[in-house]
Amino acid sequence: MARDKAPVAGEIYSFRTSPLSGFAPPETGRYAAFKVLGVNERFVAIAVLGGIWSTPPSLRVANEAVVLHEHRFAHTGRMAVFGVNADWWAPSDLDSVSLLGSGRLSPEEQAIGAKIIGFGIGFSYSTLRFANHAAEGEWRWEHDRDALLVESEKSKAKAAAERAAKEERYRARLKNLTWEKLLAETPFERWAPSPPFPPVEFTKAARETVHSACRELRELGPRPPKAKVRSILRRCVEWFNEADKAAGEVIETEEREDIYAVLEEMAFVAKQKSLVDEIDTWREW
Incomplete structure (x- = not known):
């Protein structure tokens, strides 16, 4: 199990994916991986790798995986790369996370990492949980899309009901x-x-x-x-x-x-x- 040690560029972590919503099966039985593309005092640049495995991959296998491209829902094929605030670096937030070791960074990955940690325009910044959303979401979109769409609609309906209830509680609060x-x-x-x-x-x-x-x-x-x-x-x-x-x-x-x-x-x-x-x-x- 990986501890939340300071990240180093080139490191690769594996993790067990988790359900995208409460309407999905509770266990996915799948593992994914991400690579650290760059680090400075403010940000950690992350690339989600394209492989999905039934067991944690080895460093060699994960290092051969290319960066994941996102196509689910409204995504149009951009790479699954993002920045994490250095203060929020917490690999243990992911399930069964493990540091596999250090892999190689291509010149392109190094360039992307430099842009992300430089707070470059056009990049997303989130927590490490985004790695799970990208990896599990893309696998479901490719292999289990119909069920994923049904779960998404159920999640939207639940969120809408919760918003309506919250608004009603707020109106009652303001009244008194x-x-x-x-x-x-x-x-x-x-x-x-x-x-x-x-x-x-x-x-x-x-x-x-x-x-x-x-x-x-x-x-x-x-x-x-x-x-x-x-x-x-x-x-x-x-x-x-x-x-x-x-x-x-x-x-x-x-x-x-x-x-x-x-x-x-x-x-x-x-x-x-x-x-x-x-x-x-x-x-x-």
């Missing part, structure tokens, strides 16, 4: 939301651990900033003037602008969504929900 409830809650509660979420100091300061803004808005009374609400919300957004820069731009997709949600709730309780539409003109994250 007060400043007292907001101040009793802990904003950004899911921002742990760090990484991948922002540093603890950033999160603590963000919570204090939100609560301070809530107290200011509460002081405006039951019918707060729109201009004053705008001023407080804008100062809150501008705090996030400056704090994000100072912390090295730690606000990413999940953090952005959470901040938006908090600001929307604050605007709603202040009876000025239309101000949410102005956030994009204030924010820099």
Whole structure:
């Protein structure tokens, strides 16, 4: 079993593929492999290899495999290469992962790796779980497409139902939301651990900033003037602008969504929900 040692360019790992959804059979009985194309202090460049095996492949066999090309669903044949944030390097996230050893890197692979770790345009960045999605997804697309399509539709239907239920819960929450409830809650509660979420100091300061803004808005009374609400919300957004820069731009997709949600709730309780539409003109994250 591979430990989460620092990656080295040329290393090849094997892993047991896992189901793509809860509607797929629980065991695939298949193994795949990926190769490290490049490494620097920020990123690890990964290529998913094209072979699928019934047992873990040997280093020699895996090293002979070409890079996988993706054709499932909307994919159009691009290579299954991507970058992983160095802080998120965790081979043990994959099932039965094993370091096979070091293989050779072709000049093309070296060039691709250099572009990925250089944050090149046109490349995807994800966690190592993407290697499983690519390998298992392409095998299913080639050998079990009809069943995969059925499972995909079931997954979409489940996700849609969950979104609808979440939206209904959110509407009910807004209906009964007060400043007292907001101040009793802990904003950004899911921002742990760090990484991948922002540093603890950033999160603590963000919570204090939100609560301070809530107290200011509460002081405006039951019918707060729109201009004053705008001023407080804008100062809150501008705090996030400056704090994000100072912390090295730690606000990413999940953090952005959470901040938006908090600001929307604050605007709603202040009876000025239309101000949410102005956030994009204030924010820099």
